[in-house]
Amino acid sequence: KQEVTQIPAALSVPEGENLVLNCSFTDSAIYNLQWFRQDPGKGLTSLLLIQSSQREQTSGRLNASLDKSSGRSTLYIAASQPGDSATYLCAVYNFNKFYFGSGTKLNVKP
Amino acid sequence: NAGVTQTPKFQVLKTGQSMTLQCAQDMNHEYMSWYRQDPGMGLRLIHYSVGAGITDQGEVPNGYNVSRSTTEDFPLRLLSAAPSQTSVYFCASSSGSDYTFGSGTRLTVV
Numbered sequence: 133k134q135e136v137t138q139i140p141a142a143l144s145v146p147e148g149e150n151l152v153l154n155c156s157f158t159d160s161a162i163y164n165l166q167w168f169r170q171d172p173g174k175g176l177t178s179l180l181l182i183q184s185s186q187r188e189q190t191s192g193r194l195n196a197s198l199d200k201s202s203g204r205s206t207l208y209i210a211a212s213q214p215g216d217s218a219t220y221l222c223a224v225y226n227f228n229k230f231y232f233g234s235g236t237k238l239n240v241k242p
Numbered sequence: 243n244a245g246v247t248q249t250p251k252f253q254v255l256k257t258g259q260s261m262t263l264q265c266a267q268d269m270n271h272e273y274m275s276w277y278r279q280d281p282g283m284g285l286r287l288i289h290y291s292v293g294a295g296i297t298d299q300g301e302v303p304n305g306y307n308v309s310r311s312t313t314e315d316f317p318l319r320l321l322s323a324a325p326s327q328t329s330v331y332f333c334a335s336s337s338g339s340d341y342t343f344g345s346g347t348r349l350t351v352v
Contacts, residue, residue: 138283141282143352163339164339166339166341173345173346174345174346175246175332175343175344175345175346176285176332176334176343177343178340178341181339183339221284221285223285223345225339228273228275228290229290229300230275230277230285230287230294230341232277232284232285232286233284234282234283234284235284
């Protein structure tokens with residue numbers, strides 16, 4: 133059974149810092165990996181999708197990497213802003229199913 | 243274009259009551275799914291459907307029923323609510339890896 137773990141569970145940083153969120157998964161047989169953002173009381177917004185054959189994806193200040201062989205992904209956020217405060221979820225996808233981590237709650241202080 | 247619409251947004255049920263959580267999408271997506279989100283556990287798949295008339299169980303299906311009579315709608319039924327079903331429920335639809343999540347239904351069973 134696929135298990136997805138995210139570390140740390142919570143993170144508080146001052147504005148402007150670069151930061152890394154970590155995700156690990158137990159079964160490397162994945163179709164893709166996605167990073168989502170969740171704001172309080174809201175649904176999930178897809179940030180980055182990495183296909184299993186890819187190593188990384190970039191969107192603006194966000195960069196996600198994937199090392200399928202070691203079962204790891206990282207989400208790098210450059211020059212963090214208070215508007216980045218949210219919960220970030222990592223999910224691996226295979227056979228019509230997502231397996232989610234429990235998320236990292238990020239607080240960026242002004 | 244409304245995307246994925248979930249109703250109601252909030253609901254309080256008494257133990258043993260039944261109810262249906264509604265989910266509708268207007269993107270003509272074949273695939274729809276239901277997840278529940280509990281504190282500290284991420285999202286877990288309840289049921290999913292790959293098209294009208296086809297449904298299958300996810301990771302935590304017990305206590306829930308689904309049906310898919312149209313492409314647009316995928317209701318989730320709780321036949322006899324239990325306190326363990328207190329959670330936030332998310333519906334999602336997708337075309338390939340492009341997922342859209344609804345904003346969720348917060349259900350409390352007392």
